[in-house]
Amino acid sequence: MSSRVPRHGQHVVVTEIDRADPESVLALGQVGTATIHEAIGRRGFLGPELRPIQTGVRVAGTAVTVLSHPGDNLMIHAAVEFCGPGDILVVTTTAPSTHGMFGDLLASSLTARQVRGLVIDAGVRDSADLREMGFPAWARHISCQGTVKSTPGSVNVPIAIEGVSIAPGDVVCADDDGVVVVSRDEAGWALERSRARLDTEEGTRARLAAGELGLDFYGLRDKLRDLGVTYIDRLED
Template sequence: MSRTVVVTDPPRADVEDAAALGRFGTATVHEAQGRRGYLGPQHRPAWPGARIGGTAVTALCWPGDNLMIHVAVEQCREGDVLVVATTSPSTDGLFGELFATALARRGVRGVVLDTGVRDVAELQQMGFPAWSRAVSAQGTVKATPGSVNTPVVLGGQVVHPGDVVVGDDDGVVVVPRGDVAAVLAAAAAREEKEATNRAAFQEGRLGLDVYGMRGKVADLGIEYVTHDEWLRQQ
């Protein structure tokens, strides 16, 4: 497939399912799908407290060039998350407040960038969520063709258009479109289990007992000794 293509009608996950995954949060969704899909610690929120779940519209740009973000805005609709990758590493500020204004008008829930973001104060004031590998005032050009709504790679994860993107203060996780229903069910079960465990901890129980780990500790040969015994063994 040509790199200079715009796919106008990719199938998307259900927008309400995407929002539901967003409410569970990145860590729960990551665990619920077998610890897969996490973009890694390098993708950080531009401002604290943002939380989203939406369907991916992807853009592949050249470093220092945001032409294809302009092209991608037209393909975005309510409930989407714009996901931007570059053809080689870049930390330039490809995205800022004016892009966010245009996307917010279209009902887009946020942006995830494998490059840089700027206008952080304005983004926070707007309440527009953004995750990126860098914050950078470095400007860009609009000159080089790329692609929209083709698979891209961020943080070692392949993101297909229409996949679900979940983001919060813990980072970003991607759920393949075909796995959404199963991950939703697993996330709900995990949240219920965590509520039970939280209540146990509030009552004073220990993780060793709640998680049934005492037998494992013994099997691993971990010994309990008094301070005097430990000193004598040195």
């Protein structure tokens, strides 16, 4: 396939992409999105409205991206061919869509290709079946409303969700707290920063568990005073 950059409005399926280091991706999948988000400077969060349809799943994978027409899942089907072990399919639409664009049949195809999950800025259907299959998904909507397969889009092009840019091969980290994206080139750095934060948090957790107050540990008493907060014994009647 030609490596030329597609023109504005051109629909393409990019068949070959560079992916983040798989060992870093696996390790980030054990960290947790809240820690990663804080460790990399509070970047990469795809927003609170992308919610998991299951609980207790923590995963990271490399992004295969899809740009679809609202209510049309043709390009999701096209993307399956280029998904592989360790990927996460990331789908957005050219305008808001509440349709159930992904269900158990597509999940069966992705499972066969050892894909780790789905992030979709639209809807999923067959949510009970997806949970029973153990195929994790993060979606903006759950909807039984079906789709068509008639409008072109693109696969493995840069996309954006909630102002966060997602390039093919970036690291997608997802758990009960949401979805955070780490750029492919920053995967190793993000892992180092996340591990350092985990070490710090472990020490903090031990001190708080021993009874130390966060007010004292974080030096917040002085901040309260500087903000004009005063302590009094009780309110007068």
